[in-house]
Amino acid sequence: MFQKIRYQLLLSYLLVLATILGVFTFVVRIAFYRSLTNQLTKTLTFIGQSAIVNAHYDKNFKDVKIQIDRKFPEKDFLAADQALQWFNPQGDLVAQQGKGNAFLTLPFSANEPVQSQEEKVQGVTLPIIVNNDRKLIGYVRVSQSLEDIDQSLNKLDWGLGGGICIALLLSGVSGILLTRQAMKPIEEGFQRFKQFTTDASHELRSPLMAIKINATVALKYIEGMRETDVKKFQSIASATNQMIRLTEDLLFLARYDKIPTQNWDTVNLTVILDNLLQLYKLQAEAKQINLQSELIQNLYLLGDSVQLTRLFTNLIENAINYTSNEGLVEIKASQIGSQIYVKVRDTGVGIALENIDKVFDRFWRAEQSRSYHLGGSGLGLAIAQAIAESHGGLITVTSQLNVGSCFTVRLSASTAPLELKIKT
Numbered sequence: 001m002f003q004k005i006r007y008q009l010l011l012s013y014l015l016v017l018a019t020i021l022g023v024f025t026f027v028v029r030i031a032f033y034r035s036l037t038n039q040l041t042k043t044l045t046f047i048g049q050s051a052i053v054n055a056h057y058d059k060n061f062k063d064v065k066i067q068i069d070r071k072f073p074e075k076d077f078l079a080a081d082q083a084l085q086w087f088n089p090q091g092d093l094v095a096q097q098g099k100g101n102a103f104l105t106l107p108f109s110a111n112e113p114v115q116s117q118e119e120k121v122q123g124v125t126l127p128i129i130v131n132n133d134r135k136l137i138g139y140v141r142v143s144q145s146l147e148d149i150d151q152s153l154n155k156l157d158w159g160l161g162g163g164i165c166i167a168l169l170l171s172g173v174s175g176i177l178l179t180r181q182a183m184k185p186i187e188e189g190f191q192r193f194k195q196f197t198t199d200a201s202h203e204l205r206s207p208l209m210a211i212k213i214n215a216t217v218a219l220k221y222i223e224g225m226r227e228t229d230v231k232k233f234q235s236i237a238s239a240t241n242q243m244i245r246l247t248e249d250l251l252f253l254a255r256y257d258k259i260p261t262q263n264w265d266t267v268n269l270t271v272i273l274d275n276l277l278q279l280y281k282l283q284a285e286a287k288q289i290n291l292q293s294e295l296i297q298n299l300y301l302l303g304d305s306v307q308l309t310r311l312f313t314n315l316i317e318n319a320i321n322y323t324s325n326e327g328l329v330e331i332k333a334s335q336i337g338s339q340i341y342v343k344v345r346d347t348g349v350g351i352a353l354e355n356i357d358k359v360f361d362r363f364w365r366a367e368q369s370r371s372y373h374l375g376g377s378g379l380g381l382a383i384a385q386a387i388a389e390s391h392g393g394l395i396t397v398t399s400q401l402n403v404g405s406c407f408t409v410r411l412s413a414s415t416a417p418l419e420l421k422i423k424t
């Protein structure tokens with residue numbers, strides 16, 4: 001049980017940490033990328049401004065035109081992964097300089113900076129304005145390959161990814177130690193509580209047995225006894241029985257995770273259910289309850305027949321106890337693939353939707369249960385669940401108030417015992 005809680009704690013802790021680190025990485029990556037592209041925009045703007053100032057323009061009597069001559073010192077401006085493109089005011093390309101992989105092939109647009117993710121190039125376009133009359137004679141677009149930025153981002157990704165992995169690994173290791181440490185006092189407290197329940201139940205058994213024996217003996221010789229005294233002894237015997245059952249149930253629950261599996265054998269579940277049907281036939285008849293069954297023959301499973309009998313006793317007893325006179329209790333057993341399904345269905349008082357989750361809690365009883373079954377302690381279903389789980393199975397319940405309930409037990413089937421296989 002604690003192992004499971006430990007794993008769940010560790011898993012949630014790592015999940016939260018991974019989410020925080022993931023968000024952190026995402027934010028850092030975006031911030032880093034923005035800072036790199038902003039820096040690039042500034043550099044390209046600076047190069048563009050320098051190019052505009054240093055270029056020579058062709059002047060005729062009316063117009064000034066972009067005419068880049070061969071003496072233009074492009075190497076002074078451009079790095080290996082940068083390029084210059086000159087456009088006339090209409091946006092037509094007039095000239096270009098630089099390396100092939102740095103050119104933007106996107107159509108001209110004065111609204112820059114622009115990025116082409118396919119070509120991995122970023123560009124900045126600046127207007128060229130000459131003369132004192134501030135006349136626009138064209139544009140220059142400076143572009144640079146984004147390969148450097150990509151490489152930097154790649155390095156950052158590897159760094160952050162590696163960092164996250166190492167952080168998760170270290171957190172996982174420290175998490176295991178921390179959860180072990182944190183759970184230690186809880187585990188010890190739980191063990192002490194279990195030991196106390198075991199000891200108390202054990203110690204209570206002997207005096208309770210003594211009371212029960214004395215009350216039973218007294219009730220054997222009732223001649224000369226006052227009627228009121230007889231009633232007192234009867235209620236002492238009944239209360240003692242109830243307490244003995246309660247202590248046995250508590251003892252079982254305190255020890256249930258230690259149910260030895262080495263004594264398990266191949267059990268014929270159909271036989272167990274058949275026997276129980278015979279046993280509860282009279283009780284059902286007394287309440288005029290129609291007890292029906294539909295059992296597949298020879299349902300074999302590996303387990304403890306005494307515990308399995310106890311499991312189904314609790315379910316059948318509940319079905320009869322919580323069903324009013326002339327109701328129906330139906331027991332169905334079937335096998336689908338490797339799983340055995342036993343359904344105990346009744347048309348009884350049912351369980352309210354808000355209480356469905358509580359039925360397997362120890363000592364929980366619905367308000368109206370006392371009027372149906374006086375002596376109950378609310379441990380029957382907790383025991384049934386413990387037995388099913390210790391056999392690797394599961395109990396589920398569906399119910400509707402005042403309509404009825406259906407408890408389904410799922411258990412793993414096994415093959416028939418060897419001696420039976422040889423006979424057939």
Ligand SMILES: Nc1ncnc2c1ncn2[C@@H]1O[C@H](COP(=O)(O)OP(=O)(O)OP(=O)(O)O)[C@@H](O)[C@H]1O
Binds near residue numbers: 322382
């Ligand atoms: N078949 C059922 N129909 C309606 N309510 C049920 C049914 N089975 C269980 N319950 C509800 O769940 C509660 C817990 O059941 P559980 O068997 O654990 O305890 P109990 O029957 O009260 O006492 P006992 O320890 O004697 O079994 C019951 O008190 C009852 O309110």
Ligand SMILES: [Mg+2]
Binds near residue numbers: 317376
């Ligand atoms: Mg019960």
